[in-house]
Amino acid sequence: MDSDSLYYSLELVAGSGHTLTVEQRTALQTSLVILKKNYNFHRVLFWGKILGLKEDYFIAQGRGEDEMQDKKNLYSFNCMDWLLLPPATDSMIETVSRAAKGRFTGDPSHVYEYVEIHRQGERDEEEVVTKLNEESRLAVTVHQIDEEVSVVPRGAFIKSPHGLVQINRSFGGLSHSEARKLDNFFHFSKPKNLKKKSILELGDLNPAIDFLDVLTGDIPEGSWSLQFECAGKVCVLRSLSWLGLTFYHVPMTPQHGYIYIGDGSKNLDLPFML
Amino acid sequence: MDSPDRTQDTSQQRLQSAASFKEFMLKSSTKSNLNLYDHLTRLLVKVMDERPHNVVDVIEDMSCDVKRALFEEKQSTLRDLPPSTTAEPLADKQRLLFARSEEADQEEELVETCLPNVSEIGFYLEQAGVSLGREEMQRVFLALKQLVESQALLRCRLWGKILGTNSSYIVAEAEYREGEEEEESTEEAAEEEEREADTQENEDEMDPLPQSTHKPPPVVPKEAIGTGANKFVYYVCQEAGLPWVKLPSVSPAQITAARQIRKLFTGNLDTPVVSYPPFPGNEANYLRAQIARISAATQVSPQGFYHTGEEEGDEEDEAPRDSYEVNPDFEGIPVAEMAESLSTWVHHVQHILQQGRCTWVNLAVKPGEDSNEEGEAEEKEEEPDELEPEVGPPLLTPLSQDAEMFNTPPWSSKISSTLTSQHAVAVLRSNLWPGAYAYACGKKFENIYFGWGLKYAGVGYSPPVPPPPQPEYPSGPEITEAQDPSLEEEQALKESLEEQQAAQEELEDTDEEEEEEDDE
Numbered sequence: 148m149d150s151d152s153l154y155y156s157l158e159l160v161a162g163s164g165h166t167l168t169v170e171q172r173t174a175l176q177t178s179l180v181i182l183k184k185n186y187n188f189h190r191v192l193f194w195g196k197i198l199g200l201k202e203d204y205f206i207a208q209g210r211g212e213d214e215m216q217d218k219k220n221l222y223s224f225n226c227m228d229w230l231l232l233p234p235a236t237d238s239m240i241e242t243v244s245r246a247a248k249g250r251f252t253g254d255p256s257h258v259y260e261y262v263e264i265h266r267q268g269e270r271d272e273e274e275v276v277t278k279l280n281e282e283s284r285l286a287v288t289v290h291q292i293d294e295e296v297s298v299v300p301r302g303a304f305i306k307s308p309h310g311l312v313q314i315n316r317s318f319g320g321l322s323h324s325e326a327r328k329l330d331n332f333f334h335f336s337k338p339k340n341l342k343k344k345s346i347l348e349l350g351d352l353n354p355a356i357d358f359l360d361v362l363t364g365d366i367p368e369g370s371w372s373l374q375f376e377c378a379g380k381v382c383v384l385r386s387l388s389w390l391g392l393t394f395y396h397v398p399m400t401p402q403h404g405y406i407y408i409g410d411g412s413k414n415l416d417l418p419f420m421l
Numbered sequence: 422m423d424s425p426d427r428t429q430d431t432s433q434q435r436l437q438s439a440a441s442f443k444e445f446m447l448k449s450s451t452k453s454n455l456n457l458y459d460h461l462t463r464l465l466v467k468v469m470d471e472r473p474h475n476v477v478d479v480i481e482d483m484s485c486d487v488k489r490a491l492f493e494e495k496q497s498t499l500r501d502l503p504p505s506t507t508a509e510p511l512a513d514k515q516r517l518l519f520a521r522s523e524e525a526d527q528e529e530e531l532v533e534t535c536l537p538n539v540s541e542i543g544f545y546l547e548q549a550g551v552s553l554g555r556e557e558m559q560r561v562f563l564a565l566k567q568l569v570e571s572q573a574l575l576r577c578r579l580w581g582k583i584l585g586t587n588s589s590y591i592v593a594e595a596e597y598r599e600g601e602e603e604e605e606s607t608e609e610a611a612e613e614e615e616r617e618a619d620t621q622e623n624e625d626e627m628d629p630l631p632q633s634t635h636k637p638p639p640v641v642p643k644e645a646i647g648t649g650a651n652k653f654v655y656y657v658c659q660e661a662g663l664p665w666v667k668l669p670s671v672s673p674a675q676i677t678a679a680r681q682i683r684k685l686f687t688g689n690l691d692t693p694v695v696s697y698p699p700f701p702g703n704e705a706n707y708l709r710a711q712i713a714r715i716s717a718a719t720q721v722s723p724q725g726f727y728h729t730g731e732e733e734g735d736e737e738d739e740a741p742r743d744s745y746e747v748n749p750d751f752e753g754i755p756v757a758e759m760a761e762s763l764s765t766w767v768h769h770v771q772h773i774l775q776q777g778r779c780t781w782v783n784l785a786v787k788p789g790e791d792s793n794e795e796g797e798a799e800e801k802e803e804e805p806d807e808l809e810p811e812v813g814p815p816l817l818t819p820l821s822q823d824a825e826m827f828n829t830p831p832w833s834s835k836i837s838s839t840l841t842s843q844h845a846v847a848v849l850r851s852n853l854w855p856g857a858y859a860y861a862c863g864k865k866f867e868n869i870y871f872g873w874g875l876k877y878a879g880v881g882y883s884p885p886v887p888p889p890p891q892p893e894y895p896s897g898p899e900i901t902e903a904q905d906p907s908l909e910e911e912q913a914l915k916e917s918l919e920e921q922q923a924a925q926e927e928l929e930d931t932d933e934e935e936e937e938e939d940d941e
Contacts, residue, residue: 161554162589164582164856164871168550170838200833200852225839248880250829250852372586377557378515378660379508387586387685390873410855416882420685420875421586 148404150179150191150207156404159395162376162383165196165408171205174226179207182229186219194220195391195407197285199253206232206289206407214304215312215335220289222255230255233283235290243287246279251411257281288411296386297335298362298394300326300403304335306358315356318401326382326398329373333359340364369421387421390414455491463487515662518563536562536569537578542867548837549848549860551871553582560661565593568656568665580655580716581856581870583708588688590657592712592870593665597647597654639784641673641776649771649779650676650713657708659688666690668709673777674701679710683882686874697884711874713773719857720770720868721820721849723759725751727769729817745769745816753863759847760836763820766849766859772813781812826853827879853877 148156153175157166167175175193183191188209197204204222207229211217221229233239246261259279264272305315325331338360344352362371365388372385386392391409396402414420446458464487468476473483539562546552553561561579569577572595580594644651650673656665682696686704694700694707727745759765771779814822823831829852837846837860851857856872906914 158554158556161552162557163584164551164553166547166550166552166554168548168837170840171550198850200830249827369586372584374588375508377554378560379511385584416683416878419683419882419884 148193148406150175150183150193152402152404153179153193156395156402157406159377159381159397159402160383160393160404160406162374163385163391163393163408165391167196171226175205178223178227178229182207182209182221188219190214192404193406194289195409197251197288197407197411198409199251202253204251204253204285206285208289212313213311214314215337218293220286222285232286232289235283235287239283240287240291242277242279243284246277247284251285252281255280255282255285259284285411291413292389292392292407292411294336295334296389296392298332298384298386298405299335299359300396301331301333302356303401303403304359305355307355312358320400320402321382321396321398323398326396327373329371329384330361330363332362332384332394333357334362335359367418367421370417388414388417455488460484460487463491511660511662515560515660518560518567518662536566537867539565539579541865542579545846545860545862545865545867546858546869548846549858550837551848551858551869553871557661561591564591564658564661564665568593568595571665572656579869580712581872583686583711583870583874584872585686585688588659590659590686590688590708591661593656594653594716595656596652641778641782641784643670643672644778644780646670650717650773650777652770653716655709655712657690666705668705668712671706671709671713672701675706675710676713676773676777679707679714681885683875683878683884697887708874714876715854715857715870715874716770717768717773717779719851719854719859719870720768721766721859722769722868723751723754723861723866724765724767724817724819725754726864726866727767727817751864754861756836756845756847756862757842759861760834763823763832763834766820766832766861767817768814768820769817771816774813779813820849827877829853829877 148160154172157172160166179191179193182188186209189212190210192208192210194206194208197206202224204224205226207221207223209219209221211219219234220232222232223229245263246259248259248261257280259281261277261279263275263277265275266272300318300321302321303315303318304312306312321331336359338358340360341358362384365371370387372387374383374385375381376383380397382396382398384394384396386394389407389409392405392407394403394405443458446461447456449456464480464484467483467487468480473479476483540559543552543555543558543562546558547555552558565577565579568574574595575597577593577595580592583590583592646654651670654670655668657668658665678696678698678700681698682694682700684694684696684707686708690703690705690708692704694702694704700707725748728748729745754765773779774781776782820832825831831851831853833850833852835848835850836842837848838844846860846862849859849861854870854872854876857868857870859868860866
């Protein structure tokens, strides 16, 4: 969520039970401003917290001119000193999916090892050891969560004819009836299903606004929980495939944002749980 | 030359733009179904007819007159209702939370002892990083006060919140005053009697069906209210301000089933729980079973806060201690120590055994109530297997003895603040039940659960495999298939039979001859 709205928006997502202590909040207010100045970001977001066994990682994200492409992630232990996370490449993603097991420990230099035995022919046995350190695992996890479950309401972002994705300054918020329907919320990542829509559906869409994937296309169906919280005033979306991601939107206002507070593991048992 | 072409182009462009502007003027307004083109035509026709003085000054009034002359009754008898939101009825219900009852003065003393210091708990939880948001916590605590006032409860505490897909549950843990526990058991007994009467009637009317030889394993009896897993009573509501619903007490079968399934809650207490192995009950029972498991695993207190009652002196007694009392001499453990070592925390809720209860019951000895239809004698069964009684860790065992599962330590602890550590709070977080937290600060402590109600399953959950299919009938020689004898075998059999007959006849002949000889 945006650092400018941090002081009130934490209350709106606290329905999941997690929040930040007052000390952490004040530290963030100072350090995010410094971060914005040092890295020259257009916007700084507090992305969330990944809970580790010994220590928790606080993650911040800085956005540049293009909200989708220029993203940089940073992590910290005390909300004051931030370290840059490496961008997630495909090879890193593959290594993580092989080697990362169990919970995050909280030590960024912790090394995960994975030993594979390749048999070539009858006698040659090669032991392939893949090593992974926790920092890369963290970078890949943040990237995956953003790719899969980051949410924005329809109309909040606009794609200019040049392809730049920017905030829509005249977004007035979804109405109460619109906020009840899951198909007014989009994934904030490169669309995969956009071209598969039929011409009938495309006729109603506005290409400047509807350039992202809708949440209702997610598999399995029912992997989002939509509720109205805070005395029915705030629309809260929770992801069931990454437990801990909470998105909030106050209808009829432009306030929206998402935060992830959880242990950084995908919920692979979701089909059993529904 | 170019210029006539260009003039032609520009005139064409002008014509085109004129046509598009005319098209724009012909668009009907959505509100009044008029369009500008027709309206201007009518207005100019009126001006042509009437030719008023100083037309340009009165043209606006004329335009209004033209419009009014065309006025049709557009207002339908249906009126638009303002869109209703969910907030409004909820606000009405939550308003009652803030109402102060008239008998407040008389009951103030009772209410003070039942309800813990809610604002203080909210403050400490926020220090620990666990909270529902300040306003929501306040609403929840007011709802708790409403619960205490409506039911005469001995003690009440906020247990936590369980998230669901459509709606969430706010759970309160309470202890009944004595005497109120009997109502539930009589209701259940009445239901059972009705069911027995029904089945007997059915049997008389129909022809008896073949009885199966399957004997279901004996049902583990429920624990009495006030003991073991049923020690406390739980109330849930979906939102603060909505009425509280009491959850039924939990049975060991439900706990055993809940251990094997992995399901999310929907938010509606009547939804059936569809799973394998089949869960005996609906979502209310599943919720109660999960609450029992979470309480048994994650309710902790600083060591020394509670001590067992001193009346039970025998330590050789195998019956686990199930009572504890607040220790008046407890002096508080420094926060740094509590955050560092796990042995300063102890469990104060009984561990649930494999059987699903807190106290073990030997099922081999059949109590008199269970009677099979065949009326087997109770004692002449196969000798009771020497089942070893299941023993769980005794009450008030420190957390350092908790087992590690899936290579993760079961608890993570830390201090809430490193900058002001003199006034910090020690926070304990469970890794086995994500969402269970406990804090301690001096003499104060509290447990809370904010989560989805699921245990950490490690790498992945795989549902239990169904049992192998049972043989339907015992196989005996009359039912077993055998191959039909081949031709050679039949012939061989025939020959051997003939030989036997021949041998017999010879014997008979020799016997007759002997008899004849004897006779002679």
